[in-house]
Amino acid sequence: MPKRVDHDERRAEIGRALVRVAARRGLHAVGMRDVAAEAGISLRLVQYYFRTKENLLLHGLQQLTEEFGERVTARVRSAGENPGPRAVVEALLTTALPTDEESRAFHLVLTSYALLAVTDEALAAQPYLQRPDAAEDAVTGLLEQAREAGLLAPDTDARTEAITLLALAAGLGTSVLTGQRTPDSATEVLRHQLNRIFRRTQSS
Amino acid sequence: MPKRVDHDERRAEIGRALVRVAARRGLHAVGMRDVAAEAGISLRLVQYYFRTKENLLLHGLQQLTEEFGERVTARVRSAGENPGPRAVVEALLTTALPTDEESRAFHLVLTSYALLAVTDEALAAQPYLQRPDAAEDAVTGLLEQAREAGLLAPDTDARTEAITLLALAAGLGTSVLTGQRTPDSATEVLRHQLNRIFRRTQSS
DNA sequence: GTTTTCGTGATACGAACGTACCACGTTGGT
DNA sequence: ACCAACGTGGTACGTTCGTATCACGAAAAC
Incomplete structure (x- = not known):
């Protein structure tokens, strides 16, 4: 029954299986046998799509970071049509917090990789x-933008505050894990810090 | 040449070897063979003093946390004879930063355990x-004490600030790792945050 | 329609790991 | 002085892991 198969999609599927079992057992x-069983395929196929285990792990990391980027943008986008800097920064930061079971697994594995x-x-x-450091630059930019708009104290050190927030x-995140x-x-503590930096807020 | 030997000291020595190799290779x-080689003894002896690997790992964790406590108190004590709350809190927090190679290994392994x-x-x-959470309670207490002494803004939420600092x-620490x-x-960022909380500082 | 490539299964192999076993010299108890 | 417990070495066993090998059916190429 071997039909032609999409290798990239197959690899992504195996990668998701890898993350699931990594979240469960570390x-x-x-x-490789665990990943194969989790994906419902034979060991041979995991070898076939990723020749070595190192390749599998590397791909898993890549997949995870890409997914993280998507999560951030999705969360920022859900902050509203024309969100203020505060809302964007908050959306960005709260993505790093493991809230539900899925993001919990996500952050556990990503931290393990790091x-x-x-x-x-x-x-x-x-x-x-x-x-x-892309995140650091992004938050720094947002804070500078907010400072120009008068949302922050004029003497605010944007980069230091960005580093602090991240x-x-x-x-x-790890303490929640x-x-x-x-x-x-954790969310409350993060908001408290944001409230300090943003002296006035304009909405959710 | 088997003289009578101090089991506790032997275990501590093996534990230190464990931490060294863990810092080097993860x-x-x-x-167990790695630990034995690092300690300069035979595999059999590692088995003898810790019957199982799980025991070895558990003891390594215990040893590490005890050492961490000693580091904190040593650092606090080196803050001066009669240090202010600010100096104590700073000493406490900077212990969590991997500065030299030794503390770097230390934090890597401890974080791996966590x-x-x-x-x-x-x-x-x-x-x-x-x-x-003992650390959280300690810092909270110190901040409250500082607030009573007029070193902090009167409306400071001591516990939230303690959580934030920790x-x-x-x-x-992990970003340094x-x-x-x-x-x-990292030290500079930490000091910046402390400067914000402690509106006035009295020394060191 | 034949041939080649692709996807898949089953299995085997060498290495490394944790653990267990056996043996032996040394030391302390009595 | 003898005996039991202690400290240590060497080594073997069973398992698991990553990887490699062999085999085979189905689709694509020509």
Whole structure:
């Protein structure tokens, strides 16, 4: 029954299976046989579409970061037609918080990758982890824009505040992952910090 | 040549070897043979002092958290004889930043443990990761104390600020680990946030 | 219509891992 | 002085993992 098959779609499907099993048992414990079983296919096919395990892991990381970008833009877009800088920044930051079960799995695996890249040079060479400062630049730009519009104190250091917000969101995210904090609590803390920076807000 | 040996000291030595190899190759890649080689002993001895690998990992975590506590108190103590709340809080928070190579290894392994505990129930059951809110209570107390002393704005929400500071320090720490930020940059951002909370500082 | 390529299954292999077992010298108890 | 417990070495076993190999049916190419 071998019909012609879309390799990219197949790879994406296997990649999703990889993320699911990684979220359940930990990225370190993921084997090719587990991924195959999760995807409902044979081990041979996982080998066929990704020749080696390293390839599989690399593709999983790429897929995950791309999905993350899509999540951010989707969330920003859902902030309204003509959202203010505050709404955009808030949408951007709250994407980093694991709220439902899906995003929880998502962030667990992505954080595992980031930590893995510290000791694995093949992973560290991936461009997806090399250029994570795009978010920093984006938030910095939004804050400068808000400052020009008079929404921020005039002496605000946009970049420092951007770095602070991003690191805070990341830290809150992991604390939610490890069960030290509830998603609601983390969101509230993040909002509190935003309220401080944005002296006046214009809407949701 | 088997003289009577201090089991606890032996275990601590093996634990240090475990941390070293975990920092070099990743916690997931640590095997008992690696630990034995790093400690300069035979595999059999690692088995002898820790019957199972799970025991070894659990002990490594315990040792690491204890060492972390000692680091914090040592750093706080080095803040001066009669330090103000600001100095104490700063000492506490900067302990979470990987500055030199040793603390870098330290934080990498500890973060790996925390992430591992999300999917490993045996690790999650350990009390060292169950009660990490002690730091939150401590910082909250210090901030309240500072507020009473007039060092903070009277309407400061001590607990929210404490949570913010700790999550920020954790986030900055991991960003330093992954090479996204330099230790100096992270320290500066942390100080900036402290300067905001403490409107006036009294020294060091 | 034949031939080649593609998708898939089953299985085997070598390495590494955690663990268990056996043996032996040394030390402390009595 | 003898005996039991301790510390240590060497090694083997069973499992699991990533990878490679063989085989085969179906579709596409010509």
